[in-house]
Amino acid sequence: MFLIPELIVLATRIGLLAGLGLLQNSKPEEKGLRLFARCLIVIGLGVVGTIGLVYLCSALGLV
Numbered sequence: 001m002f003l004i005p006e007l008i009v010l011a012t013r014i015g016l017l018a019g020l021g022l023l024q025n026s027k028p029e030e031k032g033l034r035l036f037a038r039c040l041i042v043i044g045l046g047v048v049g050t051i052g053l054v055y056l057c058s059a060l061g062l063v
Contacts, residue, residue: 011050015043 018039 007050007054008047011046012043015046018042018046 020039
């Protein structure tokens with residue numbers, strides 16, 4: 001289970017990149033708290049999805 005910290009860091013980086021993509025491609029009227037919330041949701045989904053994938057792989061004996 002040594003892969004979990006690396007995968008969490010990778011998922012956070014992917015989420016941050018997706019959040020920055022949202023910032024660059026957003027409409028001008030969508031700036032502010034709403035856009036910040038969308039970025040946090042993307043980062044959170046990346047981290048939670050990666051943790052779930054790691055636990056699924058460990059349950060199946062792949063890790």
